[in-house]
Amino acid sequence: MRLLNVWICISFAAFILACNQPHFSPKPRGYFRIEFPEKQYQTFSSTAPFQFEYPVYANMYPDSSKNAQPNWYNLTFPTFNARLHISYYPIVSQQEFIQLTEDSRKLAFKHTVKATGIDEALITNKQDQVYGIYYTISGNTASANQFFLTDSSRHYLRAALYFNEKPQQDSIQPVIDFIKKDMDKMIKTFKWR
Template identity: 30%
Template sequence: MKRRIELLLAAAVLLASCEDDAVPRPKGWPRLDLPASSHERWQQDGAPFSTELPAYARIAERKAEGAARWYDLRFAGQRATVHLTYSAVQANLPELIEDAHEFKRKHEAKAARIRSERMLRDSARVFGTLFDVEGDVASPCVFYLTDSTGHFLYGALYFDAPPNADSLAPVTARLRADIRHMAATLEWSAR
């Protein structure tokens, strides 16, 4: 008798809990609070270039090998870093440019698309190329800038997270805009 009551209760619960109308869950995405877009002039004694950087970014020089100079442009709130390498041009400009293109080519296997954008500012003698690498790649933005005679600056954007283009898209778009602004305001220092 006790078993029969338990079975009837279980059947009643199952029948009462069944509904014909399925209720879809609302879609949700993580909230990204990007800081306001403002820039500050960065100029360091002895640095080979100056530029405007986002106010929410911090730049620090790292110990480099050889004659190169390394800088990390850190976006702490976005968990991203632009690794910058400055090299003085000494009849090696073709090799430096080829290295930048080689790095871009290494991303071709994973990239959905790679767009290149020329950057030309004759008045400041700043020339270069920015590569927008779309897809689940390690570095979604790679660029180089040069004056073609004495200065060469190479940069690559990295996130402190596994590459997931869909999740990182809003932050990547913002940082690409910041990199473009940096290139548009870059000035070479006298050597």
């Protein structure tokens, strides 16, 4: 009986002491606030057979990878850890044009495994002879936006946006939307030379 009384007293004391301790609960995971720079543009004009406007907060430099060809470039967005890969091909035959267009479609639809949707939008600028397709890829895919531009006879350009981190669309969607406006500006100001 005495042992029971001691056990009840210890249990009661532990209960009282436990109630006086501050309660800890973990905070939900949060994401960094993203500061977007003001939209300002500059013209990319080099020896390449094309020109366009791109944002001043991005860096344009020639692609230095081992498979790079002439007039391949990378447009980097250092603040967002993103890169737009730009590949240019001169068209030498109608068969090559068809193959380049099919390759672009395959590269966009290669993301089907992780994509929740792929939308295609036609690009048409008759005045500057710029035509193409813009692919918007939804879901946790490696590339959310891709497009190709061509004059259908001599020039072909393909671009794909990648982030240098594991894709989590819910956390990078504001950045994707922000860069998409820059890509739209690039397409609207695009001209063959």
